[in-house]
Amino acid sequence: MDSGRLLIGKGQQCLNIRLRASSSIKLLVGNTAPPELASKSKCEFFLQRIPGMNPLVLTDENGKKCRGVVEIPLCRGYCKTSESGTYTFPYRVQNSSACALIVTGTQLIPLTDCEDGASEKIRSVTLPLGHRCGCKRFPFD
Structure with a gap:
């Protein structure tokens, strides 16, 4: 340099x-990037078990446990991103986005393998609900 x-x-x-x-x-x-990459975004939806937590085990304050297999919604891929220069401050304009889950709500997933006397708080987990992914813009202020 x-x-x-x-x-x-x-x-x-x-x-x-x-x-x-x-x-x-x-x-x-x-x-320059190939035209198929420069003009398109590829953002994919899939479900995956939580790495290192299969099954998921939650423990309450009394040491009682609940177990269950939980799949979380994930997105992977790439989205179109650009940056261009301007003649005025801040001298650049960014258009950035990331592949993200389109959340439509939440879902309650029960953990079915619980010890007797386990607290109600650990008998289920709440996860975001979504069945597709899309490119979401980053807010640059």
Whole structure:
């Protein structure tokens, strides 16, 4: 890295843009993404058992336990994100989003394998309810 220039990755090109006679800005332009990635988002829904907690075990204040297999709704994938420069402060505009669950409510899942005398508080868990994923924008204020 030299003064005013940052090199990122391989295959980058450096462009010099003159703003005034006394100063210049050096921009890096990377290789463009393939059109199928640049214009589309891929966000998938699936259910997964909680890693390391299969079965899920909850213990009450008296040491009594409840167990159950719980699948949580998860999303994975990528969403279109961009950043562009402007001539006014803050000198950039970000459009960022993440693959996230579209929550439609909550669901109560009973833990069916409970010891006698286990508290009602540990006999179930509440999880977000959703059956699809989508790209949700990040709020940048």
